[in-house]
Amino acid sequence: MAVGPARSGSSETLSAVKARGALVCGVNEGLPGFSFVDERGGWTGFDVDFCRAVAAAIFGDANRVRLVPLSADARFRALVDGKIDVLSRNSTWTMGRETEFGLTFVGTTYYDGQGFLVPRALRINSARELDGAKVCVQSGTTTIDNLADFFADNHMTLETVVASSTDDSIKKYDGGLCSVLTSDLSQLYALRLRLSKPKDHVILPDVISKEPLGPVVRQNDLQWIEIVRWVHFAMLDAEELGVGANTIGQAMRSQKPEVMRLVGTTGNFGEEIGLKNSWAANVIRSVGNYGDSFERNLGAKTPLAIPRGLNQLWNAGGIQYAPPIR
Ligand SMILES: N[C@@H](CCC(=O)N[C@@H](CS)C(=O)NCC(=O)O)C(=O)O
Secondary structure: OOOOOOOOOOOHHHHHHHHHOOEEEEEEOOEOOOEEEOOOOOEEOHHHHHHHHHHHHHHOOOOOEEEEEEOOOOHHHHHHOOOOOEEOOOOEOOHHHHHHHOEEEOOOOEEEOEEEEEEHHHOOOOHHHOOOEEEEEEOOOHHHHHHHHHHHHOOOOEEEEEEOOHHHHHHHHHOOOOOEEEEEHHHHHHHHOOOOOHHHEEEOOOOOOOEEEOOEEEOOOHHHHHHHHHHHHHHHHHHHOOOOOOOHHHHHOOOOHHHHHHHOOOOOHHHHOOOOOOHHHHHHHHOOOHHHHHHHHOOOOOOOOOOOHHHOEHHHOOOEOOOOOO
């Protein structure tokens, strides 16, 4: 029996998104750099950019997206229940989350790890000095489980102060209800900016876990998984090929085969996943490549100033490595 290619348009989620005229994307309720409402009332951030990138791939218009702010506790249920099409909310890829909820993480858009924030005045230099500490941590996260493991592994005790949202964590820590705040390092940079005196707080050098953060979809829609996954890969491949928001015009005229496959001037890659062949060009034109989004939201010129680190491309010292479009 001949096994044919998956028919384009066979994705239930894609059909629903097209019929609705907009993508529904779950994001964080408020995390500077990742998902945040700016002074002008617009959503910005690295995770928000990813939502816009998927919308651009589908509609050629990054604004065709409805963002749904979700708490850590509510996020996976919202996806399972079909309230959102994709979750792009600083979520750690774990085995349990895929198996327990029937979900698929399409890739790792940000390699992170868990760390600790403490008041500078405490003069603590290492997480090993935290025996007996009161630690603020948020419910519904991998953070709370890693915290327990780390203290147990190091024969230390702690008192956990559980917060239900970012606002709650900040209020509790700023109000002195705990002397340590733990979360993913990227989030510590972001949360520190929201404290009353950011400069009075330091991030300890310890990284106690692996937190591969990435977009999540339901596991029963293979074509949708491919669409969301290849938006991520296309943004990385674009950076590797030097194609960004500023150079997309030039790239459309390029005769380099890899660039031509990426921007759709040759091949049929977009149509094979139910989109137009200009899908990736539309992503790059509106959101930019991976590096553009990283620098705009998190990079050296932003208040967060997070070093690229592990999130550098594989050929520049990091571990971001996308399969080729061919
Ligand atoms: N990456 C971890 C932690 C993610 C997480 O939700 N962190 C908290 C701590 S900053 C957060 O983003 N809270 C924001 C909110 O619930 O609005 C996970 O997937 O469990």
